[in-house]
Amino acid sequence: MTVLTKICGLSEPESLRAAVTGGARYVGFVFYPPSPRAVAPALAADLARLVPTGIRSVGLFVDPDDEFLEHVVGQVPLDLIQLHGKETPRRVAEIKARYGMPVMKAVKIGGPEDLAAALEAAETADRLLFDAKPPAKVAALPGGNGIAFDWTLLAGRRWPKPWMLSGGLTPENVAEAVRVTGATEIDVSSGVEDRPGHKDPALVRAFLDAAARL
Ligand SMILES: O=C(O)c1ccccc1NCC(=O)[C@H](O)[C@H](O)COP(=O)(O)O
Numbered sequence: 001m002t003v004l005t006k007i008c009g010l011s012e013p014e015s016l017r018a019a020v021t022g023g024a025r026y027v028g029f030v031f032y033p034p035s036p037r038a039v040a041p042a043l044a045a046d047l048a049r050l051v052p053t054g055i056r057s058v059g060l061f062v063d064p065d066d067e068f069l070e071h072v073v074g075q076v077p078l079d080l081i082q083l084h085g086k087e088t089p090r091r092v093a094e095i096k097a098r099y100g101m102p103v104m105k106a107v108k109i110g111g112p113e114d115l116a117a118a119l120e121a122a123e124t125a126d127r128l129l130f131d132a133k134p135p136a137k138v139a140a141l142p143g144g145n146g147i148a149f150d151w152t153l154l155a156g157r158r159w160p161k162p163w164m165l166s167g168g169l170t171p172e173n174v175a176e177a178v179r180v181t182g183a184t185e186i187d188v189s190s191g192v193e194d195r196p197g198h199k200d201p202a203l204v205r206a207f208l209d210a211a212a213r214l
Pocket residue numbers: 008009028030032035036037038060062084131141142143144145146147166167168169187188189190191
């Protein structure tokens with residue numbers, strides 16, 4: 001089965017090259033300053049210009065205002081906007097209309113009660129990304145926490161929009177995650193880092209090799 005992979009949180013040419021040459025179909029740039037993966041728009045623009053046609057550059061935002069979106073989208077050649085905050089379906093529709101770009105909405109999963117939000121998000125988003133709900137007790141990021149959710153919650157389910165599985169994926173667990181969920185698109189950040197915010201090109205290649213064997 002062909003599984004498409006997104007490598008998220010790229011900020012260096014070497015790891016970007018590992019993603020591109022390793023077969024990633026999406027590369028993600030984080031525009032959320034509190035993240036250890038946050039990248040300046042000017043650097044992201046330089047990196048995005050290295051991305052060959054056919055690989056989609058994804059800009060990741062958390063509850064961005066229009067001024068920040070304008071600041072980034074105006075200088076970084078992006079193919080897809082990923083919204084990873086508390087954006088409503090109405091805000092998603094507004095961003096889609098304003099920037100004329102498809103939007104992938106993150107849906108945070110902690111338990112079965114969170115699945116309904118996916119159907120609501122699918123009303124206006126072009127794509128869904130299922131991620132683990134951040135732990136409530138610690139001051140976690142909205143995403144990129146290296147935490148997996150219960151994949152059986154997605155088993156056998158169909159969604160009205162294309163969707164991507166993320167949350168705690170690694171070269172070691174990705175085969176099981178895809179087997180259980182039936183995901184055809186996957187996303188990883190922490191699982192290919194040797195320290196928070198630093199992608200290890202060897203781990204990037206290992207993850208992509210594992211995905212290619214599915
Ligand atoms: O990656 C981040 O630092 C981040 C910060 C704030 C919001 C979202 C963030 N990442 C979103 C992604 O798409 C990650 O790839 C996804 O959450 C999976 O991350 P991980 O569990 O570390 O593989």
